[in-house]
Amino acid sequence: MIIEAIGLRKSYGANDVLSGVDLSVEEGSVLALLGPNGAGKTTAVRILTTLTRPDSGTATVAGYDVLREPARVRGAISLTGQYSAVDENQTGRENLVMVGRLMHLGRRAAQRRTAEFLEQFGLTDAMDRRVKTYSGGMRRKLDLAMSLIARPQVIFLDEPTTGLDPASRSAMWDAIVDLVRDGTTILLTTQYLEEADRLADRILLLDHGRIVASGTADSLKAQIGGERIELRFADDVQLLKATGVLDGVADELVLNVPSDGTAAHLHHVLDVLRDNGLEPERVSSHRPTLDDVFLALTA
């Protein structure tokens, strides 16, 4: 296990931010810490990246103890935080070269790798502009590039796409997927189920400083019921007939039918209804959201 934490606790005054969190991440895999604001995601990341001391509990990252060997941990990791850690008044290129130099790459090597990353992240055109003129997406990309320039063994991404527009978000996801392909271990936090689903091998669901569920995206979705089609009927008679021909759960005048979300399945459902002379008043499809996960698992 390249990341291993046991019994992490942290409180600020009377406010318990983490109340005993265990987690472990296998080398080369992606773990997502999923939870709403205030769940303790950032605090967990800050402890694992040596920025905050836990009140109790132990953690090792890349084989080093975060409390006893913080310098060695820092040498093996990189952190991309929620607020972009870039100098607004330096250019993109200056920011990257600086971090390369701090990682003790030679001047030439730092410049060469800077050029590679600017290219890879599509920032070459903007490299000599000050970062304060960058868009949110460009900043985040630069931020990630700065984290990667040192070729860390473990990358921590704290809400990497919060506040980004959809196009930037998807570009960010592609960049992360590329990293995963190279075998980098990633621990990311997110509020978005979709993001965890897309990127993570395993998901830990964090709420009020506790882990309330863990597993693969599929297993979590299975726990909360997955996607469904909602069919609303005009009266109880039709609803009763429909429950006879379709698998689903009736609730008032609505029949909830589990679905895989494909058009083919929707066709099939509507065909079955028509063959039986049934006509729903309204049809809508419903995908599980983080809200559903939380309602299901924290209620």
Place this chain on the structure above:
Amino acid sequence: MSHQGVVAACSDAATMIDRSVRLARRNVDTLFASILLPLLMMALFVYVFGGAINTGTEYVNYVVPGILLLTTGYGAASTAMVVADDMNSGMIDRLRSLPIHSFAVLTGHVVASVARNAASTAIVIVASLAMGFRPGGGVVDWLAAAGLLLLYVVALSWLAAGLGVIAKSVESASTLSFFMLFLPYLSSAFVPPESMPSWLQPVSEHQPVTPVIETIRSLLIGTPMGNSGRIALAWCSGLLLFSVVLATSLYRRRNSR
């Protein structure tokens, strides 16, 4: 620390100096204020108050050493604000999560502060010559004065960096560093301490600014030195040692919140 460790630490410090100097050069407001304010103060004292203050010499000759220290006070105060701003930025988390020496970041800020101060001091000296400042002193005197001023600026900048680290915000850094701006007014910078009420005279005589000013005055104008040179050196070195230890340990402490 191993040889390799020393090389790495120096390289980190050089990189951070590079960063801070570049950021300082681009922070036009701060740069402008740290040059313009002392110039305005000097004009104010020379042309407005000076006529009413009797120092036994040409007032402009009396006041310039004080203005030089006031300039460094402004410079240091803005350093506290720059450091506080940096400590609250996302960048500092990145710097802290990198395997670099904890003093490198602050060293960068201090060197940038000293460079900014050197520039504004040079401009103030040129302006003072235009306003009628007629210093004496040979090359050695000027070098000694510059050396003492440099030591004072370095010490004050480290102190300011420490204040910047503990300040919760840029505003509170500005408040904390207020006394740096205030101390010269309670010294022999603008009026002879003998003209102050008797209860204030000891404050004026036993604070770091007065011996530094008296030493510079003696070197550049030829007033009697007495033992102010030694006292000034002792104050500055003591302040420097205290401030470096304070700032770096505060920085490390803040690291492990």
